[in-house]
């Protein structure tokens with residue numbers, strides 16, 4: 001079975017198209033190498049666009065990466081994967097923000113070099129363990145553009161520097177944000193009031209809660225918070241998803257208030273994406289063409305596989321976050337009986353961003369509406385949601401470093 005990995009490496013294009021067959025073959029491959037200490041590189045994939053590009057190294061075992069050069073000054077990112085074998089080396093053309101990449105075997109392990117486009121930065125790196133029908137490990141490198149930042153100087157001579165306008169030189173020195181980007185989506189707004197309570201509309205409660213959650217998160221230097229709306233305006237659902245995508249969201253949370261026929265029904269609940277909705281998501285995305293629009297080969301099948309892999313992982317992470325959220329909210333706010341549910345909300349359909357929709361309570365229930373309209377109790381509730389977000393990233397970090 002050792003040959004399987006090598007075949008994939010030599011013939012990358014065909015291997016990509018046959019990705020599902022490779023996954024099947026991997027089951028045996030992993031077993032036969034379970035005791036080896038060196039991880040084999042199975043293939044390298046690229047996806048995304050000029051806003052965000054993802055490079056995935058498929059590995060038959062877990063691996064850790066060390067950033068040797070961050071590319072901020074010269075655009076050359078170097079990542080050393082200590083226990084990875086890339087015998088023979090590999091290289092390929094870029095896509096999106098990645099101009100080119102190559103992997104060489106060194107004495108210290110596999111050395112990955114990524115040549116970035118001018119305004120691109122490494123946004124994150126993490127290891128995805130086998131899950132959701134994928135039998136192998138994936139080391140993911142996310143690259144994002146830095147809006148308004150960094151025009152790289154091609155030469156360090158004073159002459160070239162003198163030609164650059166001073167503000168551009170300043171921009172080049174801007175630090176890379178390593179903060180987690182949380183996009184908070186206050187549901188409804190403007191001409192769309194959402195559900196009606198006895199004292200007011202859902203849209204206002206949602207916005208007040210979003211601002212409270214933003215305040216909670218911004219007390220930590222770890223987060224950058226983006227709101228899909230900051231006032232009483234209407235933002236179409238598709239635009240909310242795009243805002244999350246462009247912000248490079250690490251997590252998306254949509255805040256709503258429930259309504260029901262029965263005024264006695266109360267409590268919060270958390271929704272993630274259902275399978276049915278995922279299919280709708282695929283159609284929506286392809287129509288819109290803002291994600292995974294190209295692959296190395298431009299092959300439709302590859303596109304489908306990449307999309308599928310990303311979305312499976314995302315669904316998994318969304319569910320993990322939803323459960324952490326529910327356990328943090330428990331005791332701080334009333335919960336519905338079955339608090340984590342799957343649903344087909346369009347706003348959850350950014351395929352590579354873990355997303356949940358939190359119904360904070362029933363605006364049609366007197367006690368819930370009082371609770372949600374009370375500044376102090378609402379803040380406590382949103383603090384608990386913030387704790388759930390802390391938990392989620394603590395867990396994600398633990399997984400990535402093991």
Ligand SMILES: [Zn+2]
Pocket residue numbers: 187188194195202256257
């Ligand atoms: Zn709503």
